[in-house]
Amino acid sequence: MIFDASLIQTLLNGVITGSIYFMVSIGLTLQYQLMKFPNLTHAELFTIGAFITYIFADIVGLGYWFSLPIGAVLTGGVAALIYLIVFKQLIKRGASLSHLIIAAAGMGILLRYALWEAAGRRSYFYSEFFTPYDIGSIRLSVLWIAIIIVAALTTLMLFLLFTKTMLGKAVRGLSSNPLLARVSGIDADKMTILVWFLSGVLAGLAGSLRAADTRLTPELGVEVLIPMFAVTVLGGIGSVSGAFMGAYILGLAESFGVVPLSSLGFPTEYKALTAFAALVITILILPTGLSSLLSKERTRRD
Amino acid sequence: MNHKISRRKAVSTAAAVGAAVGVGVVAGAAGFFIGSSAPREQKTVTLTNQATLTQTQTVTASKLPGEIKIGVLLPLSGDIGPIGSKMLNGAKLAAKLLNNWGGIAGSTVSIAAEDTVGEPTKALDAVKKLVEVDGVQVIAGPATSVEFLTIADYLKSRNVPAISMSATAAAISEIGGDYIFRVVPSDAEQTRALADLITSKGVNRLATFVVSNDYGIGIETGLKKHLGNKIVLSIRYDPTKGDYREELNRVKQANVDAVLWAMWVDSGIVVFKQAYDLGLTNILSFGGEGMSDKAFFADAKAAEYLLLTKMTGTKPAPPAESLSSKKFVEAYRKEFGEDPGLFADTTYDSAMVSALAVALAGEYKGAKIASMIKTAAYHYIGPSGQKMMNASGDAEQASYEIWRIVKDGEYGFKKIGSWDSVTGINLTS
Numbered sequence: 065m066i067f068d069a070s071l072i073q074t075l076l077n078g079v080i081t082g083s084i085y086f087m088v089s090i091g092l093t094l095q096y097q098l099m100k101f102p103n104l105t106h107a108e109l110f111t112i113g114a115f116i117t118y119i120f121a122d123i124v125g126l127g128y129w130f131s132l133p134i135g136a137v138l139t140g141g142v143a144a145l146i147y148l149i150v151f152k153q154l155i156k157r158g159a160s161l162s163h164l165i166i167a168a169a170g171m172g173i174l175l176r177y178a179l180w181e182a183a184g185r186r187s188y189f190y191s192e193f194f195t196p197y198d199i200g201s202i203r204l205s206v207l208w209i210a211i212i213i214v215a216a217l218t219t220l221m222l223f224l225l226f227t228k229t230m231l232g233k234a235v236r237g238l239s240s241n242p243l244l245a246r247v248s249g250i251d252a253d254k255m256t257i258l259v260w261f262l263s264g265v266l267a268g269l270a271g272s273l274r275a276a277d278t279r280l281t282p283e284l285g286v287e288v289l290i291p292m293f294a295v296t297v298l299g300g301i302g303s304v305s306g307a308f309m310g311a312y313i314l315g316l317a318e319s320f321g322v323v324p325l326s327s328l329g330f331p332t333e334y335k336a337l338t339a340f341a342a343l344v345i346t347i348l349i350l351p352t353g354l355s356s357l358l359s360k361e362r363t364r365r366d
Numbered sequence: 367m368n369h370k371i372s373r374r375k376a377v378s379t380a381a382a383v384g385a386a387v388g389v390g391v392v393a394g395a396a397g398f399f400i401g402s403s404a405p406r407e408q409k410t411v412t413l414t415n416q417a418t419l420t421q422t423q424t425v426t427a428s429k430l431p432g433e434i435k436i437g438v439l440l441p442l443s444g445d446i447g448p449i450g451s452k453m454l455n456g457a458k459l460a461a462k463l464l465n466n467w468g469g470i471a472g473s474t475v476s477i478a479a480e481d482t483v484g485e486p487t488k489a490l491d492a493v494k495k496l497v498e499v500d501g502v503q504v505i506a507g508p509a510t511s512v513e514f515l516t517i518a519d520y521l522k523s524r525n526v527p528a529i530s531m532s533a534t535a536a537a538i539s540e541i542g543g544d545y546i547f548r549v550v551p552s553d554a555e556q557t558r559a560l561a562d563l564i565t566s567k568g569v570n571r572l573a574t575f576v577v578s579n580d581y582g583i584g585i586e587t588g589l590k591k592h593l594g595n596k597i598v599l600s601i602r603y604d605p606t607k608g609d610y611r612e613e614l615n616r617v618k619q620a621n622v623d624a625v626l627w628a629m630w631v632d633s634g635i636v637v638f639k640q641a642y643d644l645g646l647t648n649i650l651s652f653g654g655e656g657m658s659d660k661a662f663f664a665d666a667k668a669a670e671y672l673l674l675t676k677m678t679g680t681k682p683a684p685p686a687e688s689l690s691s692k693k694f695v696e697a698y699r700k701e702f703g704e705d706p707g708l709f710a711d712t713t714y715d716s717a718m719v720s721a722l723a724v725a726l727a728g729e730y731k732g733a734k735i736a737s738m739i740k741t742a743a744y745h746y747i748g749p750s751g752q753k754m755m756n757a758s759g760d761a762e763q764a765s766y767e768i769w770r771i772v773k774d775g776e777y778g779f780k781k782i783g784s785w786d787s788v789t790g791i792n793l794t795s
């Protein structure tokens with residue numbers, strides 16, 4: 065056999081991981097486009113979304129699939145509130161980039177410890193049972209299919225939003241030239257709230273899916289914090305299409321990294337190392353990220 | 367560290383001490399060795415016969431101080447302080463009984479305890495205080511493996527022997543045997559039991575799937591020693607990663623009969639969920655004591671996976687009841703008004719073996735005491751069993767229970783056999 069069937073599963077595993085990374089990174093990328101600062105609080109929204117979904121799915125008892133969109137939308141609301149209460153005020157008072165970064169880091173820590181306090185140092189599990197199927201030599205569960213489909217829909221939706229709607233165009237205009245956008249009558253504040261909301265929705269979705277695939281703990285966001293930033297850098301900071309490619313490269317590198325590691329007898333915890341080697345090499349070859357390879361989209365490095 | 371202590375809860379209930387035996391041996395052996403040590407005195411060569419005899423007698427009588435201090439290193443405060451404080455009672459009881467029986471050749475036995483808080487750096491401070499300030503020459507403790515590994519170099523440099531009552535890491539064997547001892551078996555013994563269990567189930571191709579830390583790697587390397595090339599794939603995973611699909615896919619592709627799992631609950635549940643989803647179900651599951659934890663059933667899919675793959679494993683068995691253990695429990699209850707807690711029996715044994723070694727050495731000097739510890743242990747039977755030690759200073763006697771997952775309404779574990787270092791494996795069902 066020319067093609068090893070086990071590698072299809074490996075590919076699929078990488079796509080699942082990449083899909084989660086994509087959904088959580090894209091919000092960060094969008095926020096960066098608009099605000100020009102890396103929002104370290106974003107990883108905590110991943111956790112918050114998963115907890116909100118848990119509350120509706122298992123405490124209220126609405127079931128996982130029904131609670132997933134509720135969790136996502138409410139997380140969007142939390143994100144918008146965080147912007148309004150914290151970051152908008154800081155920006156209004158003329159906070160510098162470093163002030164904002166430190167505030168975001170502090171906010172993230174505050175949220176995480178609040179979750180520790182509320183949820184305790186334990187793991188939670190959704191009671192939903194996701195049936196696995198054999199398709200030829202491939203194994204897929206309902207949840208894994210859902211992760212891939214949700215990521216695909218996200219991509220499609222973002223593409224349509226940014227290219228086909230006035231709203232998307234306004235956001236793009238605002239990110240590439242804020243002054244000009246304002247002059248042409250775009251409400252910058254509304255657009256920023258909208259982007260934070262959208263980022264929160266995607267983080268909430270990704271977090272709930274990841275928690276269903278693994279387990280739910282207040283540390284959930286910490287697990288994706290580094291990959292999330294890696295994807296954003298790999299893609300070219302602030303680039304949506306770059307983040308898309310970055311997420312899947314990282315996911316696949318982790319997945320395929322396990323194959324040689326396990327056959328050579330190395331601990332597979334080094335899979336993160338193979339993924340980050342991919343990251344470092346990309347930065348060396350393409351300092352502005354993958355997006356510089358992609359067509360018209362502008363890479364912003366401020 | 368917490369878990370190391372808590373997982374032997376079972377032991378505590380069955381715990382107990384063979385005071386009678388211990389004492390008999392102490393007194394008898396002490397008398398014999400002290401008496402027989404006289405001819406070895408070399409300084410007397412030039413003196414007359416009568417002078418030799420006189421001097422020998424004085425030397426013998428004066429070499430042991432009036433008070434023999436047994437140092438004890440235990441966590442007396444902090445997270446595991448409550449457990450450590452109760453363990454200390456075991457040592458106190460040993461001293462009390464020894465003194466009731468007449469002390470060691472007329473000298474009183476006393477306990478000098480220091481708090482290690484269960485932390486390596488504090489343990490180092492504590493052992494220095496015992497040795498430098500209190501002049502202690504033999505120590506019962508410390509409780510945890512990481513503390514023991516940290517203070518081992520210091521103990522060796524000061525020629526002070528220490529006997530741990532609860533440190534079970536396999537790595538201690540590498541530095542043990544001259545000044546580092548323990549009255550509990552090494553975790554490596556459990557891998558022998560596991561290997562016997564796996565072999566008895568007709569497994570020819572095994573994969574190991576372990577958390578990448580001392581616990582997981584210890585079990586993996588231990589099993590490799592016993593099963594050799596039956597192990598066709600070894601995976602060490604990162605417990606903070608939360609995504610093990612591809613590692614599990616490797617196991618699936620390796621076409622094995624069975625998998626040995628060694629992991630913590632949190633990441634373990636994720637692994638079992640994903641293994642179920644991936645269809646890695648036509649295998650048998652095996653595990654060590656860490657896997658016989660009901661916390662693994664928190665997720666329905668993980669629990670179902672364990673049942674489906676017939677998870678079977680080993681865990682330390684409480685010592686069999688003996689005269690020694692019965693007498694220990696009686697004496698403990700009388701002294702402290704409650705049942706002995708976790709590791710009180712091994713703490714008692716550790717203090718007893720220390721005292722016995724002092725008696726055998728006939729002199730309160732670390733290097734001499736150290737040289738007598740294995741001999742003392744060889745003759746000693748305590749509440750936690752026979753304490754004979756191997757070359758590395760680990761207790762040789764080990765017994766494990768063999769358990770299997772069952773579902774009877776709810777998920778649980780059932781004892782299906784036993785293993786001990788004398789008779790090997792014995793499956794009852």
